[in-house]
Amino acid sequence: MKLSEIKKIIKKIIKEKTGEDFKIEIEEPRAKNISADLSFPAFEILKKYKNKLEIIIKELKGTGFFEKIETVLGFVNLKLKNEILINSLGLIYRDVSEYFRGEKKNKRVLVEYISANPTGPLNVANARAGVIGDLLVESFNISGFDVDSEYYYNDCGKQIELLGISLRERVKEIKGEEFKIPEEGYYGEYLKNIAREYVERRYNVLSFIVENYKDYALKKIVEMQKKSLKNFGTEFKNYIYESEIRKSTLIREVLKKLENYTYKKEGAIYFKSTEFGDDKDRVLMKSDGEYTYFLVDIAYHLHKIKRGYDYLINLWGPDHHGYIPRMKGALRALGFDKFEVLIVQQVNLRRGKERVRMSKRKGEIYSLDDLIKEVGKDAARFFLLLRAPSTPLDFDLELAKKMSQENPLYYVQYAHARCNQIEEFAKKKGFNMEIPENIKFDPKEIEIIKKIYLIQDIYEKISEKFVTHLLPFKLINLVSVFHSFYQSERVVDENNAENTLRRLFIVRCLKNLLKFMLGSMKIKAPEKM
RNA sequence: GCCCCCGUAGCUCAAUUGGAUAGAGCAUCGGAUUUCUAAUCCGGUGGUUGCAGGUUCGAGUCCUGCCGGGGGCGCCA
Structure with a gap:
C-alpha cells in the first residue's frame, strides 16, 4: 500500500x-x-x-x-503497522521508479525556465533556475503528469542589435582597424573568440551588414549555451524563438482577443491590467506602431495555450516579479488561469568570507562553465537545490569544493557508496542477493524502512508546492539513519546468514532508492568513494 | 515614494504553508576505529525567532507600524 x-x-x-x-x-x-x-x-x-x-x-x-x-x-x-512498511520494500527492490510513481493524471504541464538572453554565457542564477526547473519537471513526471520543459530565446530586439554591433567591432579589432564597442554593448571574452572564428571562416567578405554579425553571434551563443547546459545535465524538450512568434499571426490574434480590455491613448494601445490587480495599465503597442515586449510575450503564452497544456509554470528571476500581475491578467483575459510563476531568487557567490564580485561592463561574470569547472556539476546542483527557490541563496565555492564532513553532498553519496561496498563484501563472502524468507525485522531495521517509506510522496509534494529544497533535506535525513545503523550493527555476518540476507535486502533497497533520488537531481551515485 | 525577497543558535539554513517542547549541519568541547569505507558514529554547550502591537483554541508563519540587508520600478527587453 x-x-x-x-x-x-x-x-x-x-x-x-x-x-x-x-x-x-x-x-x-x-x-x-x-x-x-x-x-x-x-x-x-x-x-x-x-x-x-x-x-x-x-x-x-x-x-x-x-x-x-x-x-x-x-x-x-x-x-x-510494520507489515505496511515492509511490504513496500518489494517494489523498491524490483523497480524503484514504480515505487515513486503517482497515478496517471492525464494533464499536460509545461515548465519554462532559464530562458536567458542569447547574448552571452549563462550565469549562476541561470544554473539555479536550471536545477530547480529540472527537478520540477522530474517531479511532475514521476507524479504522473505529462510534462514538457521549454526554453524561450529572445532573439530579437535591441539587445541582439547590440550583440551584432559588438561582434562587428571585435572583427574590426582583429583586422587591426579602429573599433569601438558601444556603451551598452557586450565586452566579454567569448565575443572575441567568436570574432576570431568569424574572420577565419572568411565571413568577412561582405560583412558591413550588421545582420550577418547578428545572426552569426546568435547562432554561436545559442550553441555555446546549449553546450554548457548539457555539461550541467540540463536539456530541454522544446526551444522556442521570439522571432518565430513575431512571424506568426499570434500577435494579431492576441490584440483581437484582448479587444475588450484595451484602449488607445496618445497613439499607443493599452491593456487594462488594472482590472486584474496590476497597479497600472500596460502598453501593448507603442505610438510608433512597434510591439512591446509584453505583447510578444502574451503571444508566446497564447502559443503555449494553443499547444494544449493544462498548466503553465514559469520560473522567473527576481527582477520580473513586477511583471507577474500583468501577465496573469493578460492570460486571464484570454480565458486561461492555470498559470503559475515561481520566482527564483538571486545567488550570492562567496569564497569563504569574501564575495565574488562581477562586472557586467567589463564582461566579467562568473559563468555556469566556471562553476562546473571549479566545484563540479554534482556539488553545484546539490548546493543550488539546498534552499527554498524564492529565497536568496549564499553559495560558498570553497565549501562546495571541500571534500569534508561539511559537505552534505558527500554525506549522501557516501551512503550509496557504502551500500555498494557492503554488497561487494557480501559477494566475496558468498552471499547472494535474494528476497529474504524471514521478514521479522528488528527495531533498528524498521527505523530505516520507515524513513524509506515516508519519503515516498516527496515528488508529489514538490510538484504541488514547488518545494524543491525538501529533496536534499529529506535525503540527508534518511541517510543519517543509515549511517547510524551502520556504525552500531553489522550487515554481513558469516555466522548469521538469516540476519545477513535480511539486512542485505534493506541495503539493496536503500541503494536503489538513493540512486533514483540522486538521479532525479541529475547527480551521480558513486559505487566507491 | 511604491512593490518583491530576507531577518530564527557564533556561521549557513530548516520548520510539511496557522499546529505539539522552534530543529539540522558547520564551528566549539568530550568520546568511539583488531570490524562491511572514520567523507562515519555517540554525547555536551548554544534561542526573548529584528522590535512593538493585533487577529485566535494556537503565531517563526497571517495583519498593521517601525528598524536593518538585498533587489525591482520605463511607450526597455
Whole structure:
C-alpha cells in the first residue's frame, strides 16, 4: 500500500464522516518524543463536529493499516503497522521508479525556465533556475503528469542589435582597424573568440551588414549555451524563438482577443491590467506602431495555450516579479488561469568570507562553465537545490569544493557508496542477493524502512508546492539513519546468514532508492568513494 | 515614494504553508576505529525567532507600524 493511498483514504474517511472536505495535511509529527508515523491536527473537526472524531478514529482502526491510533492535545497520531512498511520494500527492490510513481493524471504541464538572453554565457542564477526547473519537471513526471520543459530565446530586439554591433567591432579589432564597442554593448571574452572564428571562416567578405554579425553571434551563443547546459545535465524538450512568434499571426490574434480590455491613448494601445490587480495599465503597442515586449510575450503564452497544456509554470528571476500581475491578467483575459510563476531568487557567490564580485561592463561574470569547472556539476546542483527557490541563496565555492564532513553532498553519496561496498563484501563472502524468507525485522531495521517509506510522496509534494529544497533535506535525513545503523550493527555476518540476507535486502533497497533520488537531481551515485 | 525577497543558535539554513517542547549541519568541547569505507558514529554547550502591537483554541508563519540587508520600478527587453 502506497503512502499516498493511505493518506487519501484517511482524507476520504474524514470527508465521509463529517460531510466536509477539511483542508488537512497528514504528515510526520513535527514534535519530538512522539512515536507516531503520521499525524494530523483535528482542532477544526473537534470544534465543528465534536462527536464525529470518535467515529472517524473507529473507522481508521477498521482499515487495518494502523497499529495504534491516539488523540493527543488535539492531534490524531497514527502508528503504521510494520507489515505496511515492509511490504513496500518489494517494489523498491524490483523497480524503484514504480515505487515513486503517482497515478496517471492525464494533464499536460509545461515548465519554462532559464530562458536567458542569447547574448552571452549563462550565469549562476541561470544554473539555479536550471536545477530547480529540472527537478520540477522530474517531479511532475514521476507524479504522473505529462510534462514538457521549454526554453524561450529572445532573439530579437535591441539587445541582439547590440550583440551584432559588438561582434562587428571585435572583427574590426582583429583586422587591426579602429573599433569601438558601444556603451551598452557586450565586452566579454567569448565575443572575441567568436570574432576570431568569424574572420577565419572568411565571413568577412561582405560583412558591413550588421545582420550577418547578428545572426552569426546568435547562432554561436545559442550553441555555446546549449553546450554548457548539457555539461550541467540540463536539456530541454522544446526551444522556442521570439522571432518565430513575431512571424506568426499570434500577435494579431492576441490584440483581437484582448479587444475588450484595451484602449488607445496618445497613439499607443493599452491593456487594462488594472482590472486584474496590476497597479497600472500596460502598453501593448507603442505610438510608433512597434510591439512591446509584453505583447510578444502574451503571444508566446497564447502559443503555449494553443499547444494544449493544462498548466503553465514559469520560473522567473527576481527582477520580473513586477511583471507577474500583468501577465496573469493578460492570460486571464484570454480565458486561461492555470498559470503559475515561481520566482527564483538571486545567488550570492562567496569564497569563504569574501564575495565574488562581477562586472557586467567589463564582461566579467562568473559563468555556469566556471562553476562546473571549479566545484563540479554534482556539488553545484546539490548546493543550488539546498534552499527554498524564492529565497536568496549564499553559495560558498570553497565549501562546495571541500571534500569534508561539511559537505552534505558527500554525506549522501557516501551512503550509496557504502551500500555498494557492503554488497561487494557480501559477494566475496558468498552471499547472494535474494528476497529474504524471514521478514521479522528488528527495531533498528524498521527505523530505516520507515524513513524509506515516508519519503515516498516527496515528488508529489514538490510538484504541488514547488518545494524543491525538501529533496536534499529529506535525503540527508534518511541517510543519517543509515549511517547510524551502520556504525552500531553489522550487515554481513558469516555466522548469521538469516540476519545477513535480511539486512542485505534493506541495503539493496536503500541503494536503489538513493540512486533514483540522486538521479532525479541529475547527480551521480558513486559505487566507491 | 511604491512593490518583491530576507531577518530564527557564533556561521549557513530548516520548520510539511496557522499546529505539539522552534530543529539540522558547520564551528566549539568530550568520546568511539583488531570490524562491511572514520567523507562515519555517540554525547555536551548554544534561542526573548529584528522590535512593538493585533487577529485566535494556537503565531517563526497571517495583519498593521517601525528598524536593518538585498533587489525591482520605463511607450526597455
